[in-house]
Amino acid sequence: MRLKTKLACAIAFTLPLVGCFDSSDKQAEEAVSNANASEVSEIRLAMMQPPRTGLSPLSDDAFKLSRWSTAETLVNLSPDSEAQPMLATSWEQVEPLVWHFTIREGVTFHNGEKLTAKDVVNSLQAAINAAPKPRILDGIDLEVRALGDYQVEVKTTFADPLLPSRLSSPQLAILAPSAYQEDGRVVPISAGTGPFELLEINGTTSAKLERYDNYWGEKAKIESVIAEYVPDGFARAAALKTGTADVVEAVPVAQIATIDPELLTEVAMPRTNTLYLNSDSGVFSDIELRKVAAAAIDREQIVNVVYEGHADIAEGLLGPALAWAAPIRPERPELADDLKANGESIVIGTFTDRAELPEVAALLKQQLEAAGFAVELDIREYAQIENDALAGKFDAFILSRATVLDSGDPVAYMVSDFSCSGSFNLGQFCSEDVDQALKHADLQPLGKQRNQAIIDAEQAILNDYAAVPMLHERVIQGETGRVSNVVRDPSERRLINQFTEVK
């Protein structure tokens, strides 16, 4: 009897197994053939975030497409945030509000079709019509039309010095018409123009790319790229240690000490860990108490303990990733050492999605309590806390904030975080002087003048103690010894390109 039931169980449970293995058998075969291919030249990537919207360039996933060098934009942004030709060979501001872009000839999409001005207009128009619009186009209205086979006209509503830089946003990638499906989805399979062709999208597991032999520029050195998504930091670190992946995105700080330092690279990132103080209501509406808090924070302790030294102490809102900022920044006035609070109780909010933030919060609590505050922490998942944070329900909020958006320019970030009408103004901060300074900065042409105006605005914000910048994070990227020429991009736009090699 027992045998019978066992048999029955065995059959009952192997049946679905057999059914499912069909598909994974194929995968297994693929894995085997992949293993063979690795002798040729293949790179395996362990990416952090799985795609949100099936790799549509209109969402955040656009950054994956550009990191894999499969989708390209009209303009490329150099490491110094300068606009360089990519799919557009040149551009000209013919009138204050009208720009002409000349499209590169001889470019083909991965499906073999030729790139023309019509395709450019089609892709840009899809981005303009998207809900939501790519963040680089926030509050900006563009009109795009083709002037011939290889010329595109872009009209803006104000004299925008940043337009070419804006067009470098990976979210404004140019894809073949075949990518834009009738139901509104964008599926970039074989639709890019880059050195690698996207062949397979396996949902939130992996994607597969191969070298595109008709690429307009220098052909890629490696033959294929397998990108896997590994959201768990511990597993990503394990991938690097075991060699399961050749290139690993975002190695968590907690794992660094267990990894061979040879395998790790660090680049300063335009990201600032900032304590936003609520200047509208509660304890910190008093600027004197904001000063007490600013003086109480021991940045060095946070960097050494939580980040184990893998971060930079913040002097201003803009960190070392913007190399021009530090030299022109004036010396900040020293705050008196003996500033103390009188037991005022405050609530600090932060979130668990970035693993280091809860630890930063715990340390801050100790530091602020030593300065005489009574501190309570409220730590949730980002999605659960964003509304309360925006509504100003906390006295202070710790946020790890990207300081340049896709244009490489920090003004948009400052406007959204520190202007009266800012849409991400966690500190409910509003000052006419700061608004004026930001408005002035936004109208300056790129270059020295603009940089100076930006630093002036930054100083205006810091003088009001609307926020206390604590530290700047670094991109910590893992690379095994097998690969070379992997791009170490602080803005996290590129990772693998045509020059990447396998030894």
Added chain:
Amino acid sequence: MRSVETLFPAMSMLAPWLSRVAALVIVVIVLGLMPDIAGIDPSQTILRARAGQAQLMTPEALAAVRADLQLDRTATERLWDWASNALQGDLGRSWIDNSPVLDGLLQTMSTSLLLMSSALALTFVLCGTAVLYRMYFWRKGSQSSNHNSFSTVLISLPEYVVATVLILVFAIWFGLLPPYGWQGFETLWLPSLALALPASGLFSRLLGDSLKRVLKEPWVITWLSANVAPNLIIRSALKKAISSLIPQITMIIIGLTGGAVAVEQIFSIPGVGRLILGATKAQDLPVLQGGLLILLTISIAISCTGLFLQQLILGKSLKSGKLISTPSNFRFTQSKGKRNTAIAILLFLLGVVVWASFRDPYLSQFGRLASPSLAAPIGGDGLGRDLLARLGAGMISTFQGGIIATALSLLVGMFMGFFARYTQGFIEVTKAIPYIIAGLLIAGIFGMTPYSALIAIVLVSWAPLAAHCSSLIMEAKAQPYTHLAPVWGASQVRILRFYLLPYILPPLLRHALLRLPVTTLSLTALSFIGLGAKPPTPEWGLMIAENLPYIERAPQGVMGPIVGLVLFGVAINLLFDD
């Protein structure tokens, strides 16, 4: 109850099915109304999900999303549209990426089912070994309780800890298996094992408990004295022990299907749990509704198969009142050795609390991940806080929360178990909802109240107890003396008090105690969403989560709370052992 059944005989047949349909409908409606109940505009969360954190939440962008998703419809209109399409087999399109919901679900579902089957197969292998071991000792005439403690250890380990330890051992140290992925057989082992270890601990404990009870039944002595071969006795005993456990087994299987969220996350497996978790966070209602609908339907199917098997095995003896078994009892152990060990363990735990009360659990006084020393007997955590102090300071409140949650689950479970015919659907449905998702849903509906975590955990942990209770009642009612009780005029209340309760309470209490460690941990594990305990309180679940990334460098941070839980579990078990 009785009169209703005699009036409408069909009613008693239909009741479980009605309750199933009702449960499904309620879940779907509550999900559909969630944004309205919670007052959170889904266009915000959808915007975040589509475009990421860096997207600015301007009114313009929000309006675009709202128009795109036709969110201006009222909740009723939305539900109605959804339901009428769903009835035609169209579960709609995801609000995030506009892909058909059904396609994504079928794909992730097959992954989840494969993972579940292989985890289940491993569970059976592990349990089979445990049973053989136990039988070996029974034949020699002694009862071993050694492996009781071992299974307590397994039960007390949360899956995310097991998963991390497995990666550490098999992928990093031995380099035998890949640390993550979903390609081919070699990636199947670690996640299956991570799921199977806690499940087999629970299963083998329940089986052992049930087997022990069966082997004490009068027929065993009769058969033994009649010189029936021990193998035959063992087989019959096993059959009977398993048959009363079938509802429990189905609960474990259901738990493996949707409850694998943490394991799927760590090993980056594209399963249905992860899909639903993402949809819950983003308030992607079409995916959430469709996903839970399918998950719950599968859960109901598994449970129905189980019930059918049980009928098949127990057969007529259930209805005709010929099931003879002795009730087990629940009292303090008679063995001095066990009592002393239990008391020693509890005293030790108490000692830790007292010792820790002289220390500061909040201050960063040592180096990061300081190793154990005289000043810090078990070292420091990531911020250099004293681990011993945190362990002791968190113990009482952690246990307190766990015990309250377990007691509430037991009460709710017993009540629902008594009316299993009408609550069957709810038992199957609530068990299928992973606790993380229950936590997010409760947070959405009730907000971040201090009791949200408790509500969420009780909501998902009463079901196994209810299922157990109902199968025990079925057994108890099938005993000849219960069957005959009305004949000699025993009242309903009397039957309940003297016939049913003594039969069902002891095994049910044991079962609840078994679940105590897991319930305790999941309660505090919800704090990462923002429910329950708030950092930096030294709650144990929180401590495990905080120290898990450092498990390779300072394992004591994770081991401390787990050893504490295991010790507590062992002590309680010893105390109530035979």
